[in-house]
Amino acid sequence: xxxxxxxxxxxxxxxxxxxxxxxxxxxxxxxxxxxxxxxxxxxxxxxxxxxxxxxxxxxxxxxxxxxxxxxxxxxxxxxxxxxxxxxxxxxxxxxxxxxxxxxxxxxxxxxxxxxxxxxxx
Amino acid sequence: xxxxxxxxxxxxxxxxxxxxxxxxxxxxxxxxxxxxxxxxxxxxxxxxxxxxxxxxxxxxxxxxxxxxxxxxxxxxxxxxxxxxxxxxxxxxxxxxxxxxxxxxxxxxxxxxxxxxxxxxxxxxxxxxxxxxxxxxxxxxxxxxxxxxxxxxxxxxxxxxxxxxxxxxxxxxxxxxxxxxxxxxxxxxxxxxxxxxxxxxxxxxxxxxxxxxxxxxxxxxxxxxxxxxxxxxxxxxxxxxxxxxxxxxxxxxxxxxxxxxxxxxxxxxxxxxxxxxxxxxxxxxxxxxxxxxxxxxxxxxxxxxxxxxxxxxxxxxxxxxxxxxxxxxxxxxxxxxxxxxxxxxxxxxxxxxxxxxxxxxxxxxxxxxxxxxxxxxxxxxxxxxxxxxxxxxxxxxxxxxxxxxxxxxxxxxxxxxxxxxxxxxxxxxxxxxxxxxxxxxxxxxxxxxxxxxxxxxxxxxxxxxxxxxxxxxxxxxxxxxxxxxxxxxxxxxxxxxxxxxxxxxxxxxxxxxxxxxxxxxxxxxxxxxxxxxx
Numbered sequence: 004x005x006x007x008x009x010x011x012x013x014x015x016x017x018x019x020x021x022x023x024x025x026x027x028x029x030x031x032x033x034x035x036x037x038x039x040x041x042x043x044x045x046x047x048x049x050x051x052x053x054x055x056x057x058x059x060x061x062x063x064x065x066x067x068x069x070x071x072x073x074x075x076x077x078x079x080x081x082x083x084x085x086x087x088x089x090x091x092x093x094x095x096x097x098x099x100x101x102x103x104x105x106x107x108x109x110x111x112x113x114x115x116x117x118x119x120x121x122x123x124x
Numbered sequence: 125x126x127x128x129x130x131x132x133x134x135x136x137x138x139x140x141x142x143x144x145x146x147x148x149x150x151x152x153x154x155x156x157x158x159x160x161x162x163x164x165x166x167x168x169x170x171x172x173x174x175x176x177x178x179x180x181x182x183x184x185x186x187x188x189x190x191x192x193x194x195x196x197x198x199x200x201x202x203x204x205x206x207x208x209x210x211x212x213x214x215x216x217x218x219x220x221x222x223x224x225x226x227x228x229x230x231x232x233x234x235x236x237x238x239x240x241x242x243x244x245x246x247x248x249x250x251x252x253x254x255x256x257x258x259x260x261x262x263x264x265x266x267x268x269x270x271x272x273x274x275x276x277x278x279x280x281x282x283x284x285x286x287x288x289x290x291x292x293x294x295x296x297x298x299x300x301x302x303x304x305x306x307x308x309x310x311x312x313x314x315x316x317x318x319x320x321x322x323x324x325x326x327x328x329x330x331x332x333x334x335x336x337x338x339x340x341x342x343x344x345x346x347x348x349x350x351x352x353x354x355x356x357x358x359x360x361x362x363x364x365x366x367x368x369x370x371x372x373x374x375x376x377x378x379x380x381x382x383x384x385x386x387x388x389x390x391x392x393x394x395x396x397x398x399x400x401x402x403x404x405x406x407x408x409x410x411x412x413x414x415x416x417x418x419x420x421x422x423x424x425x426x427x428x429x430x431x432x433x434x435x436x437x438x439x440x441x442x443x444x445x446x447x448x449x450x451x452x453x454x455x456x457x458x459x460x461x462x463x464x465x466x467x468x469x470x471x472x473x474x475x476x477x478x479x480x481x482x483x484x485x486x487x488x489x490x491x492x493x494x495x496x497x498x499x500x501x502x503x504x505x506x507x508x509x510x511x512x513x514x515x516x517x518x519x520x521x522x523x524x525x526x527x528x529x530x531x532x533x534x535x536x537x538x539x540x541x542x543x544x545x546x547x548x549x550x551x552x553x554x555x556x557x558x559x560x561x562x563x564x565x566x567x568x569x570x571x572x573x574x575x576x577x578x579x580x581x582x583x584x585x586x587x588x589x590x591x592x593x594x595x596x597x598x599x600x601x602x603x604x605x606x607x608x609x610x611x612x613x614x615x616x617x618x619x620x621x622x623x624x625x626x627x628x629x630x631x632x633x634x635x636x637x638x639x640x641x642x643x644x645x646x647x648x649x650x651x652x653x654x655x656x657x
Binding site: 004005006008009010011012015017036037039040043044048049050058059060061062063064065066067068071085086088 | 257270272294339593
């Protein structure tokens with residue numbers, strides 16, 4: 004999914020490779036790129052499940068406007084992954100509903116429908 | 125509280141232009157933007173811009189953005205990034221949030237250049253991951269350098285849909301189709317033609333019935349719409365796709381203007397509100413507050429930059445940095461530049477009008493509007509397409525759009541647009557084309573070709589612009605495609621040209637049987653057997 008070369012933009016100027024944790028598994032991406040870009044490159048499409056209908060959501064506007072791509076990042080829910088830079092050792096989790104009642108809790112128990120597991124890459 | 129003469133909200137084309145203009149007149153200027161990089165959407169625009177020299181035509185968007193940023197910074201403009209402006213209060217006071225801290229700033233004048241956000245179409249399944257704005261796809265591939273998907277369906281045939289569709293192909297994605305509920309292609313015909321000759325099918329009078337998939341998009345169903353926009357039974361078609369891009373127009377981001385108490389109006393009932401403002405300087409009903417760029421009405425980046433300049437100049441005059449006479453002189457110049465962009469079939473004043481003829485009286489191609497390409501034999505009706513001995517330009521530019529770089533590019537005076545930049549370019553067959561290719565590379569719509577109808581042995585050559593990877597090599601064999609993307613004949617690459625002045629556009633020259641030179645308009649690597657595919 005990553006563009007290694009481009010007829011107009013040429014080769015991308017990337018940051019250093021960093022590892023991060025996504026839903027318990029290790030992944031890598033480039034430092035400073037949006038978290039959503041690293042996830043997209045790894046084939047992850049689902050960022051969260053909505054609270055009421057448990058419907059999947061992913062990147063929608065990619066400019067920090069719509070909040071569809073929010074996830075739990077380093078224990079903090081509702082982080083807009085399309086505009087939040089990736090850093091070494093980040094812990095990124097699929098968000099369920101509002102991301103738990105308080106800061107620091109990652110997953111709400113009601114979302115245990117198994118679909119998120121299918122999305123892990 | 126920190127004070128500036130002028131605060132600009134939004135570091136896009138309009139905002140940066142306003143800031144640079146005002147700073148050039150001596151104002152102390154600060155620009156606030158919520159993003160981590162300045163430039164708004166300019167750095168995502170990898171195509172060459174339309175217009176004429178004064179509008180920076182034939183320069184790619186990101187280069188225009190870089191130039192603007194250099195200019196503003198060189199003039200001492202302070203740019204606050206990662207700083208969304210969350211409030212606007214009495215006496216031109218704003219609140220911006222940086223790194224979680226809220227700060228107040230005040231200015232004698234404020235230019236609101238907050239741009240616009242993408243509209244959505246709520247079809248069944250529109251919330252599935254994989255459905256995104258066309259702008260989102262553009263951000264993913266041109267800024268983040270990640271493909272938004274492998275196989276994409278584009279909903280919307282306006283310039284955004286067409287331009288982003290082409291960029292998806294450049295990024296190596298497949299484009300399954302361009303779909304639009306309107307009966308005619310909404311954007312420039314030349315943009316549609318670029319896609320069509322790559323083989324992208326157009327489905328006008330169609331819309332998305334549903335996006336398929338459980339947790340992400342796996343396919344799309346489209347259907348034809350009748351006059352009342354309902355799906356005609358039995359017309360549904362399925363496409364495999366992992367991504368759906370929606371390019372259904374933009375809505376001005378007017379919240380700050382509302383908060384400031386600016387008077388608003390609804391140009392179309394139910395179609396959203398716009399600020400009541402001077403259509404040129406963007407002066408709103410609240411003293412000292414200006415609106416520039418898309419927030420004052422959706423146009424495009426070239427006009428946004430001029431509006432920004434006008435707002436910056438007006439603010440400078442209001443604060444006494446320039447005289448009324450100086451302002452008038454400056455505005456007259458800017459107004460002429462803006463007026464020429466606001467001419468032609470796609471001008472804001474002509475929105476929704478259906479043109480059947482050009483200003484010159486040529487028929488507008490129905491095939492171009494329905495299928496995205498000129499039908500065989502149609503091109504010769506236009507003044508840019510002539511049959512001449514020897515190498516000559518063939519300009520398939522058939523709508524009145526504000527653009528004239530081809531005229532300036534030709535060192536021999538072969539191409540005439542005239543003083544009205546929306547006129548169709550005409551080829552002067554007596555002027556003596558030398559085959560330099562500058563016109564081919566200069567055309568933002570990639571609508572100029574060089575044709576030599578007889579190079580001997582019953583062959584002809586066609587030179588076409590090429591902006592894909594890998595770049596073909598001389599001697600390589602492939603197939604020539606017609607304007608619809610259908611293979612017409614085998615074609616060998618006989619020349620590949622590049623030059624700094626072509627700005628990353630390659631010029632491919634391929635050899636085809638003489639009778640195909642009026643049809644062959646694109647080259648594809650794979651060799652197919654004719655009559656069997």
